[in-house]
Amino acid sequence: MANSFSSETIEAFRPIATASVADAVEQFGARGYLSGTIRQVLPGKLVGPAVTVLEVPSPEPAPPEHALRAIDESPPGSVVCIAAGGADVAVWGGLMSAGAVANGVAGAVLDAGVRDIEEIRRDYPQFPVYAHGGVPATTVGRYRTVSLNEPVEMGGTRVCPGDLIVADSDGVVCVPADRVPQVLEAAQEIERREREQTALILESGSLRGGLEKYHRI
Ligand SMILES: O=C([O-])CC(=O)C(=O)O
Ligand SMILES: [Mg+2]
Numbered sequence: 001m002a003n004s005f006s007s008e009t010i011e012a013f014r015p016i017a018t019a020s021v022a023d024a025v026e027q028f029g030a031r032g033y034l035s036g037t038i039r040q041v042l043p044g045k046l047v048g049p050a051v052t053v054l055e056v057p058s059p060e061p062a063p064p065e066h067a068l069r070a071i072d073e074s075p076p077g078s079v080v081c082i083a084a085g086g087a088d089v090a091v092w093g094g095l096m097s098a099g100a101v102a103n104g105v106a107g108a109v110l111d112a113g114v115r116d117i118e119e120i121r122r123d124y125p126q127f128p129v130y131a132h133g134g135v136p137a138t139t140v141g142r143y144r145t146v147s148l149n150e151p152v153e154m155g156g157t158r159v160c161p162g163d164l165i166v167a168d169s170d171g172v173v174c175v176p177a178d179r180v181p182q183v184l185e186a187a188q189e190i191e192r193r194e195r196e197q198t199a200l201i202l203e204s205g206s207l208r209g210g211l212e213k214y215h216r217i
Contacts, residue, residue, distance in 0.1 A: 004162055005049060009180065010077065013047045016187045018170045020194070024186035028179050034155030034172040037086065037132055038111060042120055044128030046167040048079040048106040050159050050174065052152045055084040055091055055112070058144040064091065066145035071096060076104030079165040083111050083152035089137045090115035097124050109165060109172055111154040113137075130167050 013021070018033075025032025051074045053067045070080050080100065082091045092108050094116030100108065107128040108114070113135030120127060149161035157174050159165075164175040175183045193214055201210030211217060 004177065005164060005180065009164075009184065010047050012184055012188075013164070013166050014045055016166070016184075016191055018166055018168045018173045020187045020190040021166045021173045021175065021183065023190055024183045025173060025175055025179070027186050028182065030176055030179070031157050032173045032175060032183075034109070034111075034157050034159075034174065036171050038109065038130055038155045038172050039132075040128065040167070040169045040171070041114055041117065041131045041133060042127065042129040043169070044107060044126060046079060046107040046109070046128045046130065046165060046172075048077045048165060049075075049177075050081045050109075050161055050163045050165050051078045052147075052149055052159055052161045053080065053082045053145055054147040054150065054152050055082060055087065055139065055143040055145050057087075057142065059141060060144050061141045062144045064139055064143075064145045066148040067091065067096065068099070070148055071099040071103060071105060074103065074105060077106050079106050079109060079167075081109045081152070081154060081159050081165065083154045083159070084139075084143055085111065086132060087112040087139070087143055088132075088135055089113060089139045089142050090135050091139050091143065092129060092131065093138075094119035094123070097127055097129075101127055107167070109154070109167065112139075112143075128167065130172050
């Protein structure tokens with residue numbers, strides 16, 4: 001999957017809150033946000049195209065082959081997204097983070113858990129991970145990977161390879177690839193209005209007074 005967004009586009013999304021990006025996606029009739037159960041576990045703003053991996057329950061003691069390929073073969077700046085239906089196992093850990101950092105992967109979004117959190121925080125402090133939380137259990141012998149770069153469902157939202165992932169401490173938003181320019185413009189407008197509303201609230205000393213101009217919060 002080629003990295004299909006310019007560095008200008010990636011940089012333009014970086015200062016925008018995920019809340020504004022989520023609202024902007026919804027203006028186009030799609031659900032962009034992933035459930036809040038997928039939250040920031042290791043810090044860092046994350047903006048980049050999705051590379052998708054699917055895992056399913058399996059007692060087979062197989063390595064997570066598609067995830068290993070995603071880490072080694074994706075273009076720099078990619079966000080590795082692993083769908084596993086909210087599995088209570090770690091689909092990501094320290095070794096995978098080492099591979100990701102070595103290959104310039106921007107971060108990981110997991111509909112499951114992560115382990116080796118202390119190691120990742122210590123050795124790759126710049127590497128953000130969004131997941132359900134920490135859990136020490138390996139996937140091996142519990143889940144196996146079944147696809148790479150096929151559409152997946154994560155936290156109630158469909159994530160397609162090449163969609164733009166935007167994540168911060170509020171959580172994760174998926175922007176459909178074909179909507180990225182319009183969503184960027186809409187999100188920038190939302191941010192501009194919110195700054196104006198904030199100023200109006202502080203100037204007037206009234207929340208409702210400050211909200212009057214646009215009739216929305
Ligand atoms: O075992 C796993 O699936 C993940 C892991 O601990 C690592 O990458 O270090
Ligand atoms: Mg490990």
